[in-house]
Amino acid sequence: xxxxxxxxxxxxxxxxxxxxxxxxxxxxxxxxxxxxxxxxxxxxxxxxxxxxxxxxxxxxxxxxxxxxxxxxxxxxxxxxxxxxxxxxxxxxxxxxxxxxxxxxxxxxxxxxxxxxxxxxxxxxxxxxxxxxxxxxxxxxxxxxxxxxxxxxxxxxxxxxxxxxxxxxxxxxxxxxxxxxxxxxxxxxxxxxxxxxxxxxxxxxxxxxxxxxxxxxxxxxxxxxxxxxxxxxxxxxxxxxxxxxxxxxxxxxxxxxxxxxxxxxxxxxxxxxxxxxxxxxxxxxxxxxxxxxxxxxxxxxxxxxxxxx
Amino acid sequence: xxxxxxxxxxxxxxxxxxxxxxxxxxxxxxxxxxxxxxxxxxxxxxxxxxxxxxxxxxxxxxxxxxxxxxxxxxxxxxxxxxxxxxxxxxxxxxxxxxxxxxxxxxxxxxxxxxxxxxxxxxxxxxxxxxxxxxxxxxxxxxxxxxxxxxxxxxxxxxxxxxxxxxxxxxxxxxxxxxxxxxxxxxxxxxxxxxxxxxxxxxxxxxxxxxxxxxxxxxxxxxxxxxxxxxxxxxxxxxx
Amino acid sequence: xxxxxxxxxxxxxxxxxxxxxxxxxxxxxxxxxxxxxxxxxxxxxxxxxxxxxxxxxxxxxxxxxxxxxxxxxxxxxxxxxxxxxxxxxxxxxxxxxxxxxxxxxxxxxxxxxxxxxxxxxxxxxxxxxxxxxxxxxxxxxxxxxxxxxxxxxxxxxxxxxxxxxxxxxxxxxxxxxxxxxxxxxxxxxxxxxxxxxxxxxxxxxxxxxxxxxxxxxxxxxxxxxxxxxxxxxxxxxxxxxxxxxxxxxxxxxxxxxxxxxxxxxxxxxxxxxxxxxxxxxxxxxxxxxxxx
Numbered sequence: 001x002x003x004x005x006x007x008x009x010x011x012x013x014x015x016x017x018x019x020x021x022x023x024x025x026x027x028x029x030x031x032x033x034x035x036x037x038x039x040x041x042x043x044x045x046x047x048x049x050x051x052x053x054x055x056x057x058x059x060x061x062x063x064x065x066x067x068x069x070x071x072x073x074x075x076x077x078x079x080x081x082x083x084x085x086x087x088x089x090x091x092x093x094x095x096x097x098x099x100x101x102x103x104x105x106x107x108x109x110x111x112x113x114x115x116x117x118x119x120x121x122x123x124x125x126x127x128x129x130x131x132x133x134x135x136x137x138x139x140x141x142x143x144x145x146x147x148x149x150x151x152x153x154x155x156x157x158x159x160x161x162x163x164x165x166x167x168x169x170x171x172x173x174x175x176x177x178x179x180x181x182x183x184x185x186x187x188x189x190x191x192x193x194x195x196x197x198x199x200x201x202x203x204x205x206x207x208x209x210x211x212x213x214x215x216x217x218x219x220x221x222x223x224x225x226x227x228x229x230x231x232x233x234x235x236x237x238x239x240x241x242x243x244x245x246x247x248x249x250x251x252x253x254x255x256x257x258x259x260x261x262x263x264x265x266x267x268x269x270x271x272x273x274x275x276x277x278x279x280x281x282x283x284x285x286x287x288x289x290x291x292x293x294x295x296x297x298x299x300x301x302x303x304x305x306x307x308x
Numbered sequence: 309x310x311x312x313x314x315x316x317x318x319x320x321x322x323x324x325x326x327x328x329x330x331x332x333x334x335x336x337x338x339x340x341x342x343x344x345x346x347x348x349x350x351x352x353x354x355x356x357x358x359x360x361x362x363x364x365x366x367x368x369x370x371x372x373x374x375x376x377x378x379x380x381x382x383x384x385x386x387x388x389x390x391x392x393x394x395x396x397x398x399x400x401x402x403x404x405x406x407x408x409x410x411x412x413x414x415x416x417x418x419x420x421x422x423x424x425x426x427x428x429x430x431x432x433x434x435x436x437x438x439x440x441x442x443x444x445x446x447x448x449x450x451x452x453x454x455x456x457x458x459x460x461x462x463x464x465x466x467x468x469x470x471x472x473x474x475x476x477x478x479x480x481x482x483x484x485x486x487x488x489x490x491x492x493x494x495x496x497x498x499x500x501x502x503x504x505x506x507x508x509x510x511x512x513x514x515x516x517x518x519x520x521x522x523x524x525x526x527x528x529x530x531x532x533x534x535x536x537x538x539x540x541x542x543x544x545x546x547x
Numbered sequence: 548x549x550x551x552x553x554x555x556x557x558x559x560x561x562x563x564x565x566x567x568x569x570x571x572x573x574x575x576x577x578x579x580x581x582x583x584x585x586x587x588x589x590x591x592x593x594x595x596x597x598x599x600x601x602x603x604x605x606x607x608x609x610x611x612x613x614x615x616x617x618x619x620x621x622x623x624x625x626x627x628x629x630x631x632x633x634x635x636x637x638x639x640x641x642x643x644x645x646x647x648x649x650x651x652x653x654x655x656x657x658x659x660x661x662x663x664x665x666x667x668x669x670x671x672x673x674x675x676x677x678x679x680x681x682x683x684x685x686x687x688x689x690x691x692x693x694x695x696x697x698x699x700x701x702x703x704x705x706x707x708x709x710x711x712x713x714x715x716x717x718x719x720x721x722x723x724x725x726x727x728x729x730x731x732x733x734x735x736x737x738x739x740x741x742x743x744x745x746x747x748x749x750x751x752x753x754x755x756x757x758x759x760x761x762x763x764x765x766x767x768x769x770x771x772x773x774x775x776x777x778x779x780x781x782x783x784x785x786x787x788x789x790x791x792x793x794x795x796x797x798x799x800x801x802x803x804x805x806x807x808x809x810x811x812x813x814x815x816x817x818x819x820x821x822x823x824x825x826x827x828x829x830x831x832x833x834x835x836x837x838x839x
Contacts, residue, residue, distance in 0.1 A: 050646050050649075097823065097826055097827060098826070100830065101830070103644070103645065103646055104586070104588055104645060104646065104649065104786075105782075105786065107588070107646065107649065108588065108778055108781070108782055108786070109782065109826060111778060112775075112778055112779050112782060112819060112822055113819070113823070115775050115779075115819060116816065116819035116820075116823070119815060119816050119819070120816075123812065233771075237653065237657070240650065244650075272665055273661040273662070273664050273665040274661070274665070276657055276660075276661040277657070277658055277661035277662060277665070279657060280654045280655070280656070280657030280658035280661060281654075281658060283650065283651075283653070283654035283657070284636070284651060284654035284655065284658070287640070287647050287650055287651045287654065288636065288639065288640070288651070291643075291647070365732055366732075367728045367732065369642070386731075386738070387728060387731040387732055387737075388731045388732075388734050388735060388736050388737065388738075390732075391731070391732050391733060391734035392734045396732070396733075397729075397732045399729060403725075403726050403729040405721065405722045405725050405726070406725065407721040407722070407724070407725060408718055408721060408722055412718045412722075413722075416718060416719070416722055416730070416733060417733035417734065417735075418733065418734055418735065420734045460733075461733070464733060464734060
């Protein structure tokens with residue numbers, strides 16, 4: 001059995017018993033951000049596109065799913081699906097505007113569009129503005145399973161996360177994924193081989209946005225409210241830091257990064273600005289000294305050991 | 309490899325290796341350049357000739373080996389430090405600045421050593437440039453741009469020139485002019501490394517030729533040899 | 548609708564727009580200069596602007612140095628900090644994908660803003676205008692300080708632009724924007740030029756901060772709100788185009804003001820709407836350079 005499968009099974013085993021030891025809401029937050037970080041990793045780590053406003057997909061899906069669940073009594077899995085689809089559509093829109101651009105321009109454009117989305121959501125009546133969308137109900141999953149207890153709902157969220165991560169894994173290990181990696185490494189080369197990089201970038205953006213939407217919608221169902229923070233710039237940067245810290249272009253990197261940062265945030269929550277300051281310090285240190293991320297460095301170290 | 313070092317050697321390159329990112333392009337270059345000579349680096353496309361010039365100038369940052377210029381080791385020096393030692397570089401793409409006019413292009417390089425040509429002398433030697441002094445640099449014809457590229461490095465006073473394919477894409481009449489210019493410079497004591505694919509042109513100006521293949525020196529011969537043993541040369545150039 | 552708008556309201560808003568535009572222009576000009584040479588989007592620009600304002604406040608409240616002294620000292624101090632940043636953080640990253648440098652400047656912005664907020668809180672600190680009073684023009688009242696800000700920014704922008712287009716130093720900068728290696732091969736210390744240019748851009752941001760202190764409150768987040776619009780300006784004007792940044796900055800300030808008069812709710816989104824339209828029609832920006 002491959003190393004990846006062994007690690008995955010070990011992680012799954014840990015995840016199954018985790019809520020017996022750790023507060024389920026914290027765990028569910030980590031799961032949501034794992035999916036969010038995977039979606040970001042797909043875009044930056046595997047396609048080479050830095051989206052500097054990824055929260056727009058995360059947060060808008062949270063609002064859409066929350067509103068649908070509140071207004072139409074949608075069950076969680078339907079709400080999450082709807083959120084994911086909405087974000088995918090938003091991703092398509094953003095892609096049509098921005099995907100022809102490279103690197104820095106793409107980052108700036110996504111940054112600005114994300115601000116625009118923030119403003120729209122701030123002004124829209126259905127979002128509740130500064131107060132946010134509160135008291136989102138948690139209907140029984142599939143109409144049958146009662147998930148009002150966080151402990152029970154954790155396993156549903158875990159199942160969705162596993163599916164999402166598996167989906168991500170299948171994408172990056174498919175022919176489509178190989179092309180994305182080729183685009184990341186050498187855009188021009190792919191074009192000279194007769195393929196249109198923009199098409200693949202657009203597809204990657206749509207998939208990434210959709211996954212981010214699933215994460216956001218899940219979060220709305222976990223906390224049972226959606227706020228402007230979910231669409232805000234700090235969330236966009238949090239996911240960047242998580243993915244870079246964990247390891248760009250690795251499978252388990254997002255998990256390590258998400259877990260680490262969520263824990264750090266909780267630990268520093270009562271220390272005022274230090275949560276943000278330490279995020280900045282971590283980001284700077286990772287960029288200067290640890291560009292491959294924790295998992296990336298570990299992989300490189302393993303390779304060096306095998307070679308000698 | 310035992311090499312006889314000529315008494316008047318200004319540049320000695322030993323075991324030069326160079327990389328562009330992860331790909332290795334220079335696999336161990338060994339050659340010297342004597343004071344006051346014109347030396348050509350000959351070879352096919354991709355042989356590593358341009359890379360060698362860029363390595364000497366410091367533009368190719370990933371390099372190992374030894375580049376000894378007038379008893380100073382250049383291998384770890386920065387580009388501007390190497391330039392200030394008296395080496396000047398005229399790249400293959402000429403690199404005339406589009407957002408500067410001709411006069412600004414010409415006077416951009418600072419005077420590093422005395423004995424170079426003054427602005428007045430340069431405009432006299434290159435009258436076309438004087439005529440077009442306020443045009444945008446890239447509005448000039450190919451030949452004029454090549455002249456400008458060579459003229460501006462003469463301003464620095466550096467007497468060791470690295471010229472990358474000065475004759476490329478130019479009309480025979482202009483190529484002849486460049487040849488005359490190079491001979492005049494040699495008379496004034498300049499040392500020149502010339503990268504060329506145009507064998508005819510190289511033959512007409514050079515004292516010695518170094519053949520480069522796959523990032524290594526495979527042969528060296530003087531001008532008279534090239535005249536007598538034509539087939540040897542043609543073999544290398546794939547003519 | 549149109550006959551309900553008094554001249555006072557219209558011209559008052561236009562003045563605000565001109566002031567905002569002045570800051571947009573100066574800040575995006577600084578960004579354009581840095582980007583033109585280094586290909587780095589300086590996400591720390593907003594924080595450096597804020598540091599300029601804070602520096603002025605600290606100088607006044609701890610050392611008794613008035614506004615006019617701060618106008619000189621703050622840009623130098625913050626500029627020096629910028630040069631330190633360049634040497635320690637940006638220079639090691641210059642041969643990698645420029646996204647890393649972008650993220651590094653953002654990281655520093657996070658750290659600095661967090662530290663300032665930790666020390667001074669989120670509420671704004673007051674800073675008195677050095678010139679009080681104004682003149683009554685009939686259709687509006689024009690405070691002297693605001694006039695000073697507009698004139699100063701126009702002079703600064705025009706002066707910087709002239710310096711870059713027509714001086715020898717400007718020629719070095721323009722040439723290095725195109726091909727830094729070749730410029731260095733002429734014997735010019737380009738690495739030092741880069742450090743100094745970054746310092747210049749940062750100094751300009753800090754200078755804007757001092758100018759802003761009496762108008763907007765001195766607070767840790769004063770930069771981040773502004774930067775969002777400044778980035779839109781840069782995208783519209785064309786990344787790397789200095790004249791584009793200046794002109795677009797003023798125009799956008801005025802556009803926002805006019806929108807505020809006729810359709811207040813949309814004022815904050817004007818920049819983004821224009822940006823998206825420009826991106827669809829002329830993707831490289833209105834005054835594009837070939838950089839992006």
